[in-house]
Amino acid sequence: MKVLPSRSSEVATPGPARQPATAMIEIDHVSQVFQTSARKDHLALSDISLTIEDGAFVSILGPSGCGKSTLLYIVGGFVSPTSGSAKVKGKTITAPGPDRGPVFQEFALFPWKTVLGNVMYGPRQQGVRATEAEAQSRALIEMVGLKGYENFFPKELSGGMKQRVALARTLAYHPEVLLMDEPFGALDAHTRTRLQNDLLNIWERDRKTVLFVTHSVDEAVFLSDKVVMMSRSPGRIRQVIDIDLPRPRRRTELLLDPRYQKYVVDIERMFDDIDEAGVNP
Ligand SMILES: Nc1ncnc2c1ncn2[C@@H]1O[C@H](COP(=O)(O)OP(=O)(O)OP(=O)(O)O)[C@@H](O)[C@H]1O
Numbered sequence: 163m164k165v166l167p168s169r170s171s172e173v174a175t176p177g178p179a180r181q182p183a184t185a186m187i188e189i190d191h192v193s194q195v196f197q198t199s200a201r202k203d204h205l206a207l208s209d210i211s212l213t214i215e216d217g218a219f220v221s222i223l224g225p226s227g228c229g230k231s232t233l234l235y236i237v238g239g240f241v242s243p244t245s246g247s248a249k250v251k252g253k254t255i256t257a258p259g260p261d262r263g264p265v266f267q268e269f270a271l272f273p274w275k276t277v278l279g280n281v282m283y284g285p286r287q288q289g290v291r292a293t294e295a296e297a298q299s300r301a302l303i304e305m306v307g308l309k310g311y312e313n314f315f316p317k318e319l320s321g322g323m324k325q326r327v328a329l330a331r332t333l334a335y336h337p338e339v340l341l342m343d344e345p346f347g348a349l350d351a352h353t354r355t356r357l358q359n360d361l362l363n364i365w366e367r368d369r370k371t372v373l374f375v376t377h378s379v380d381e382a383v384f385l386s387d388k389v390v391m392m393s394r395s396p397g398r399i400r401q402v403i404d405i406d407l408p409r410p411r412r413r414t415e416l417l418l419d420p421r422y423q424k425y426v427v428d429i430e431r432m433f434d435d436i437d438e439a440g441v442n443p
């Protein structure tokens with residue numbers, strides 16, 4: 163764990179001595195060209211370079227189709243970039259790995275396994291003994307607020323509960339990096355707020371590196387150390403905004419904080435500028 167530059171002015175939580183930031187993810191001049199079914203080349207990402215420090219919470223914002231998911235898939239190792247490179251801890255990413263845990267909206271749970279069975283799956287695959295895997299999984303289930311639901315099947319859960327199980331299941335692998343693609347996008351506002359708070363609590367405890375894609379400006383500002391604003395397709399990085407707000411963050415306090423409000427308004431304006439720039443098919 164280390165203290166990030168964007169938190170440097172904060173004195174609220176005593177932490178360990180400040181260490182130089184180390185890069186967890188390095189995206190270096192990445193471009194992605196897809197071939198469409200009409201056999202045309204489609205430039206989805208154009209020359210993306212971004213370094214994400216160990217323990218940072220970084221959100222990616224940008225218009226629909228600008229390549230946010232593609233960038234996450236590249237870091238996840240599900241897609242290899244047409245040019246440039248993506249590295250995790252200095253090693254070029256060539257495939258998915260247990261160090262990078264995806265929490266994608268479409269990342270389905272095993273319908274035939276209970277909540278406990280779904281969460282235990284990862285540790286069991288990694289060779290953890292059943293009793294230990296069960297104890298770890300029960301603790302994670304409690305942490306995501308699902309104590310009492312261990313024996314429920316996914317079809318017996320609400321959307322928000324399924325999303326919590328997906329988060330617990332990914333955390334059970336102990337990934338160093340969480341890759342989250344609009345994980346709360348389909349949830350009602352209240353459930354979304356609760357899950358944002360839960361995620362921040364978990365993050366403040368573990369300080370995993372998080373790469374988080376969202377369409378919501380206030381979600382991005384509330385959660386992140388940095389917000390990466392992308393331009394319309396073909397996706398380029400338009401600006402990286404350091405969110406210099408103290409942690410731990412409390413939503414109700416932040417909503418009244420003029421610094422928070424300014425970040426949200428400035429980024430919303432940036433979105434408006436991108437929208438006014440028109441659509442590039
Ligand atoms: N497998 C594919 N084959 C061809 N084109 C693709 C493929 N995957 C994505 N694309 C194209 O790449 C571009 C970026 O897609 P991507 O899904 O990364 O966007 P996004 O920013 O995540 O959008 P949204 O906010 O709507 O989820 C889009 O123009 C899309 O049509």
Ligand SMILES: [Mg+2]
Pocket residue numbers: 230231232
């Ligand atoms: Mg997407």
